[in-house]
Amino acid sequence: MGRRRGLGAAGGGEPPLRLLFAGTPDVAVPSLELLMASAHEVVAVLTRPDARSGRGRRASRSPVAERADAAGVPVLQPRSPREPEFLERLTELAVDSAPVVAYGALVPQAALDLTRHGWVNLHFSLLPAWRGAAPVQHAVMAGDEVTGASTFLLEAGLDTGPVYGAVTEPIGPRDTAGDLLGRLSISGARLLVATLDGIAAGTLEPRPQPTEGVSLAPRLEPTDARVDWSLPAHVVDRRVRGVTPAPGAWTTWRGDRLRLGPVEPLPSSLGLVPGELSVGPTGVLVGTGRGAVRLGEVQPAGKRLLPAPDWSRGARPAPGERLGDDGP
Structure with a gap:
């Protein structure tokens, strides 16, 4: 509270x-x-x-x-x-x-x-x-x-x-x-x-706002919610959480949009370049500009939201394949 x-x-x-x-x-x-x-x-x-x-x-x-x-x-x-x-x-x-x-x-x-x-x-x-x-x-x-x-x-x-x-x-x-x-x-x-x-x-009067500390928060459009994998992992994490649930974070996968739920930032890049996918026992990881993130839930175009490991079993990403490589 x-x-x-x-x-x-x-x-x-x-x-x-x-x-x-x-x-x-x-x-x-x-x-x-x-x-x-x-x-x-x-x-x-x-x-x-x-x-x-x-x-x-x-x-x-x-x-x-x-x-x-x-x-x-x-x-x-x-x-x-x-x-x-x-x-x-x-x-x-x-x-x-x-x-x-x-x-x-x-x-x-x-x-x-x-x-x-x-x-x-x-x-x-x-x-x-x-x-x-x-x-x-x-x-x-x-x-x-x-x-x-x-x-x-x-x-x-x-x-x-x-x-x-x-x-x-x-x-x-x-x-x-x-x-x-x-x-x-x-x-x-x-x-x-x-x-x-x-x-x-009659006990309350408004006071002028300070002239310092002004910042602007314009409306976010779907284009603002596209993930930039070249950013550090902690920034990717904040940006994804900031556009959840609306307008909703997204990237591209094999030419289609892939919507993303919140991700978990990891300190190590594990040798992954920005956008590169790695599927293993610890989940679905994606490289960023610094560090990596673990995907939570994803939503392919026209389908329901599902856990990233379930999505990866159907998508079967090839070694070195990246998110965000192509346009929507």
Whole structure:
């Protein structure tokens, strides 16, 4: 469990806030759950429009929309929060604040101005570190030992607003981005509720972010998740864990993509050149720029995820054959 800093006591007699909750993916659901269970009133939810996926191109609701539907909370799904119809609806709702967790679209100034206490964003880093769409992934990939979550007052800049509070979370040596984000979604939800409690009580004011220590965490695309076997083993390990489960680490094998689960770094290269495979009693090893890694689970194109030794029995790599030698 993380350690919270920067928040004072909220007090017990504050009036509840009328809230518009903005969020879309699974990671936002714990915050919505805690806010609906709090003294505050979630009068509506703002989420991204239904996405069409699968062979039948069926429309699927976001996890936040599904939870709001189950609770009977009205759901707003404008194509953009700039739409006049949405701004009119936001005016009618007369909300005090709009907590935001991974909503997925930029909120215009016109919408920011329509709440009494502003839009309060829960961001999964210790700001000003890792501003952007993929803070947890970048923290793992960079080898950070500690990260956290911050609540801040949303403004026009990219995660630049003044901070209300933060909670810290250690990054374990085998944590994937998914593991870490799961823990932060829980501790961050508690932080968000405490922040809104403090705002309601008038005991909490945001403080400007430091000008030093700024780093950026842009969205990761599948091309960013391709493994570079020329990197040292410990860097390969961090990069694979940082893109697990999404967008998912991958390499190539005999012209097709091969998806990779987390790997285990080994100090010795065992004489393997970068990308070279070795199959033996200790597992499936791959050479890197320095050291080697042991593969965990792999997923060939069009097939299920399976342990690397099982894959190797079917693939039968020849001596000296390498991963990543050819294009996808």
